[in-house]
Amino acid sequence: MKIVDKGVLDASFMDFSTPSEFARSALYYCPQFGHFYCKQGYDIQREYLELYLLMYICSGTMTIEVNGKSVTAGSNQIVLIDCYQKHRYYCNGDTEFLWFHFNGSSCASYVKYLINQNGMVYVGEDFWRLKQVFLRIISEAQSNVGNEHRISLYVNQILCRMADSKQQVSAMNDLLLPALEHIRTKYTHPISLDDLADLCSISKPHLIRCFKKYLNCTPHEYLLSYRLKQSKQMLIGSQNTVEQIAELCGFNSASHFTRAFRGATGITPSEFRRLQF
Structure with a gap:
């Protein structure tokens, strides 16, 4: 679909899925996801969104602001945002990133735990491997017969790795x-x-x-x-x-x-x- 957000380049894509009632009650699910190529000027500001957001920065940098706290993420780093809080994120130049919004029955506690422990930006020597997990989530979510259990497993894999960083x-x-x-x-x-x-x-x-x-x-x-x-x-x-x-x-x-x-x-x-x- 054509993306109208300012600063998003034509090579980008975004899509949506409709999780089942079972997924909403028992699994992690991803109702929105995409792969963006952006230039300076991409700037998202929200008061509130009843979802959480994970981004994998492929190249470039992204600055994130939540409740007065500001951090910047770079290549091969992962960003976690609690979108229930007032938030803003923007590119500082040419930036490529994978992203998906997610939610699920245990999300609130897990996201709060991760952010309290490690903040919003995650660094790991082997985090480049998680790029493939992001791509698997996007591929499954895009499919007309996507496996919701597999999506949930992949989201959990990312969150677990973030919780178990070498640092x-x-x-x-x-x-x-x-x-x-x-x-x-x-x-x-x-x-x-x-x-x-x-x-x-x-x-x-x-x-x-x-x-x-x-x-x-x-x-x-x-x-x-x-x-x-x-x-x-x-x-x-x-x-x-x-x-x-x-x-x-x-x-x-x-x-x-x-x-x-x-x-x-x-x-x-x-x-x-x-x-x-």
Whole structure:
């Protein structure tokens, strides 16, 4: 279709799809998508759009402004915009990019998480590989018999890769590896927030912020989860009593262990032990 937006060159294309009710309720779906070649003057400003936007910058640069924050993306970088917020994006010169609007049942939480963690622009040494995933999404969405499940899978693949950027993993290891290793080797003993903060050479508030940023939980929640994981292995793979397992996994008492286990799983340790896996 002919594109009337200012600054969009003739080689560009844009198309639309109509997702099924099932896709709207259970999958990621892409109702609008395209491949644009633009020159300076391409400038989109919106107050609000009930969709999210992913762009892969093939060449050139794109500047994005959302809620007073401004960032610029370049070649082989990915842009994520929450279009529910007031936003603007524009080219600074000749720019080629792939794009699609998307939504789905888990989008709001996932997009909020990604932007809070990493912002709107994503960089990765191997992000050039994701260009092919963008092209697959556009091809499937364009097809008269496009596979909605495959589109959802491809969108999820992009989001997962953005969440698991090498920069993110490296930063987490640099900051938290001493604490994580201490929990792994000493989970059977009492572990305090002071212990973990001292090992990482940071303050307790900063430690908590880092756990929330990189692991989406507090240090206490991570320690509890690790202890419960070990307890499940023992419940299924040993003849130890619940009391013995509670002690071996660092819980103060069997009753504390049972309360924590039920809170996390909805069943008691004894009920878990009787399950058939």
